[in-house]
Structures are given as C-alpha cells and as structure tokens.
Amino acid sequence: MSLMTLATTITGGHDPAYYAGRADAYDEHTTGATLDELTTRAAHITDLHDPMYAAGYTARVLEIRHENAARTATEADIAHHLLARAA
Template identity: 55%
Template sequence: MTTMTIALADTDGQDPAYYAGRADAYDDHRAGTDLDTLIVRLGYLMNAHPDLAYVTGYADRVLEIRAETAAVTAAETELAHTLGGAL
C-alpha cells in the first residue's frame, strides 16, 4: 500500500516538481526503503531524470534522512556509553 503525500498548494515560488521529489523520497523511506537504497536511487535519478527540480527535491529529502539517521545514531551511542559506564 502506498501512502499519498500531499504537497501544499502554496509552493512559495518553488517548482511543484521539487515537492513531488521530496514527497517521493519521503514515501519511499516510510515504505521501508533503507538509506543506502535511497542513495542508489538518487544516483540513477541524477543521471536519467529529465526534471532537475524533482531530482533536487528528492536529493534534499535523502540528505535530511541521512542527517536524521546520523543524529539518532549519535544519540544512541552517547546513551549506550553513558548507561554502559553506570552498569
């Protein structure tokens, strides 16, 4: 089942394809696609997709997912070190 992501009607002058790319990356990730696969898909999009705004939106969301994943990993590592010393 696919989750439909709706972009706001007011795109603040940005190309709607940009938001479509962000939404597709978001949907792919929510559907269980891991970060490595998203990065590979982004590589294919960069080489073959005709709409630069779409690719830019997809790339922006993939980079955000990467940053979120790194932040969670860092927080969990810090917690493990803190709790590990207390045990």
Template identity: 55%
Template sequence: MTTMTIAPAITGGHDPAYYAGRADAYDDHHAGTDLDTLIVRLGYLIDDHPVVQYAVGYAARVWEIDREQRAVTVAELELAHTLKAGA
C-alpha cells in the same frame, strides 16, 4: 468582518517538481526503503530524470533522512556509553 488572504500553495520559491521529488523520497522511505537504496535511486535520478528540480527535491529529502539517522545513532551511542559508565 474577515479579509481573505490569498497564499500560494507552494512556499519557498521552488518549482513544484522539487516538492514532488521530496514527496516521492519521503514515500519511498516511509514504505520501508533503506537509505542505501534511496541513494542508489538518487544516482539514477541525477543521471536520467528529465526534470532537474525533481532530482534536487529527492536529494534534499534523502540527505535529511541521512542526517536524521546519523543523529539517532549518535544519541543512541551516547546513551549506551552513559549507561555503561554508570553501571
């Protein structure tokens, strides 16, 4: 016999608008929008969006994208330095 467990659709205790903001930032980036443009859009959202949690979610994803790109850059630079030193 199984017992049904009811789980909330949203985890982390955030407002649904937070997740909508994160999703929109993800979609914008996935569609090819570069980080600089995302940061400009974030500035407009912070100033003009009526739902603060939406802007917070958008900002969270933009910051993650920034950290991801910085990590890739550091890894590529380290690899290039290692390859050059070994040549």
C-alpha cells in the same frame, strides 16, 4: 463535525517538481527502501528526471541520512552514560 485540512502554499521559490521529488523519496523510505537504495535511486533520478525533481529527491535522501546519523549519535551517547553509571 469535521476539521478542514489546510494545504500550505509552496514557499522558497521552489518548483512544484522539487516537492514532488521530496514526497517520492519520503514515500519510498516509509514503505521500506533502505538508505543505500534511496541513494542509488537518487543517482539515477539525477540523470533521468527534471533537475528540480532530482534536487528535491536528493535533499530528502540527505535529510534521512542526517536523521540516521543523529539517532545513532544519540543512542551511542545514551549507551555510554548508562555504562558509566553501571561501572
């Protein structure tokens, strides 16, 4: 028996190019592009591509930056608590 995969509809009134930009940034990050590389690419894409594509790409890059900052803060907090227990 197989399960049907449902594709969600585009929400929020965004252009499909917006989601294409997000997907490309996600794929490039997943295949190993660093945050600095993605930021540089986002700047180039802003000048060369459809504005909605650039907005989607840049939005995903900013989300990756926020995810990294949250992960760093959490790891620092855990390390701080572990060191406080050890002392």
